[in-house]
Amino acid sequence: MKNAQRAAQLLAGGQDGWMALLGARIAEAEPGRVVIELEAGPQHRHGGGVVQGGVITQIADAAMGMSLATLQEDRIWNTTVELKINFLRPVIEGRLRAVGRVVEIKQTLLFGEADVFDSDGRLVATASSTCLAVPEGQGRE
Amino acid sequence: MSNPSTPRGEEAAHSPAWAWLGLELVATGEGSATVEMTPTEDMANHSGFVHGGMISALADSAMGRSLRTVKPGVVRAMSFDLKLNFINAAKIGETLRATGRVVHAGRRTMVASCRVEGRDARLIATASGTFAVTREKE
Numbered sequence: 330m331k332n333a334q335r336a337a338q339l340l341a342g343g344q345d346g347w348m349a350l351l352g353a354r355i356a357e358a359e360p361g362r363v364v365i366e367l368e369a370g371p372q373h374r375h376g377g378g379v380v381q382g383g384v385i386t387q388i389a390d391a392a393m394g395m396s397l398a399t400l401q402e403d404r405i406w407n408t409t410v411e412l413k414i415n416f417l418r419p420v421i422e423g424r425l426r427a428v429g430r431v432v433e434i435k436q437t438l439l440f441g442e443a444d445v446f447d448s449d450g451r452l453v454a455t456a457s458s459t460c461l462a463v464p465e466g467q468g469r470e
Numbered sequence: 471m472s473n474p475s476t477p478r479g480e481e482a483a484h485s486p487a488w489a490w491l492g493l494e495l496v497a498t499g500e501g502s503a504t505v506e507m508t509p510t511e512d513m514a515n516h517s518g519f520v521h522g523g524m525i526s527a528l529a530d531s532a533m534g535r536s537l538r539t540v541k542p543g544v545v546r547a548m549s550f551d552l553k554l555n556f557i558n559a560a561k562i563g564e565t566l567r568a569t570g571r572v573v574h575a576g577r578r579t580m581v582a583s584c585r586v587e588g589r590d591a592r593l594i595a596t597a598s599g600t601f602a603v604t605r606e607k608e
Contacts, residue, residue, distance in 0.1 A: 413553045415581045415600060417574040432596055433557050440555050440596070455573055455581070457598060459555060 331360035336399040339363065353388050355395070356426070363395040365427045369420055379419040385427075385445055386414050389456040392429030393441030397460055400431055407439050407460035414456040423448030437462050491524070493531055501572040503535035508565045520560040522595075525586055529554060529597035532570035533582035540575050543606040547580070551600035560586075560594045573598075577605060 340358040348354060351373070357364035365388040367373075375381040390409055397407050425445055432440040438459055445454040484493070497504040507528045515521040530552055537544045560566055567587050574581040584597040 413598065415574070415598065417576075417581060432555070433593055435557075440557060442596070452574065455583070455598065457553070457555065457596065 330400060330402055332399050332401060332403065333360055335401075335403070336360055336363070339395055339399070347387065348391075351384060351387060353391070358395065358399060360399045361396060361431045363392050363399060363429045365392045365395075365429070367425045367427075369422050369425050371422075374421070379421055380425075382414070382416055385416065385420070385425065385454050386412070386456070388425060388427040389414060389429070389443040389445050389454060390458060392427040392443045393456065393458045394429075394460060396429035396431050396443075397434065397439040397441050400434055401439075401462065404465040405462055406465055408463050409458050410461045411459040412456060413458075414454055416454050418447075418451065418453050420447055420453050425453070432457070487527070488531065491527055491531075493528065495535060496567070498535070498539050501536060501540055501575075502569060503532055503539060504567060504569045505532040505535060506565055506567050509560065509562050511562055514562055517559070518562070520562060520564075520566070522554070522556055525556065525560065525566065525595050526552065526554055526597070528566060528568045529570070529584040529586055529595060530599060532568035532586075533584050533597065533599045534570070534601065536570035536572050536582055537575075537580050537601060537603060540572055540580075542608045544580070544603050545606055546604040547601045548603075549599045549601050552597065553599070554595050554597045556595050557593045558588070560588050564588050566594060568597075576603075578603065 336358040353367040356366040373380045373384045427445045429443040443456045494506045509520040513524040537547045570584045580601045586595040588594045
């Protein structure tokens, strides 16, 4: 079920909570595909001088979860129950793009994938996740 | 979860496990390999569908094989991480087609992904794996 209205709402929504903290934003949203962007800088690096993996995981997770949400009915969202990621190359700075897509949607489980690219368009990480459909309001107030 | 190793890469003989599972290489491309398996009654789980471990072996094999299609060649590959999502149940006797694709070809590690499809291209599983490799000198 394509929820174009939800995709539009996501795109129009403000940058609050974790997105504000990390400096991430929803750059593109359409049913089945959401792109999250983050301008990586020193505030995202660990002691080794490269962007910490959790930061990359965060935007990949969000891109997958939101992609899935754009194919769910109103008043139903999803929460991640499992996630796996491969980090392919280090990132120091520049605009990261996490492109989420939908693999399959079942009754209660939803499967997503995401690729994360650096500012030169190189693949820096790939992720997959399994999410659980949850009614609106459960931890979403 | 290791793959057959031989310095001849492309011409590598299949392992005993390939023969035992009935795996058949049906296509290779640059960075991809397609392997088929027709599950027998011996591969059923408690529910009568194909056991996930059999599908894992198929996906691992297709990904491992796909690594051998890149240049410079891979003389040794061993999976050290394998993950699958089982999307739909597969039936005994239904030919499963696994297409492994190289996602990242590093000097020491490679990453591959895989789609396993059943009859009418129904999605059975998706997989990803990370491999420790030894590559030929450029």
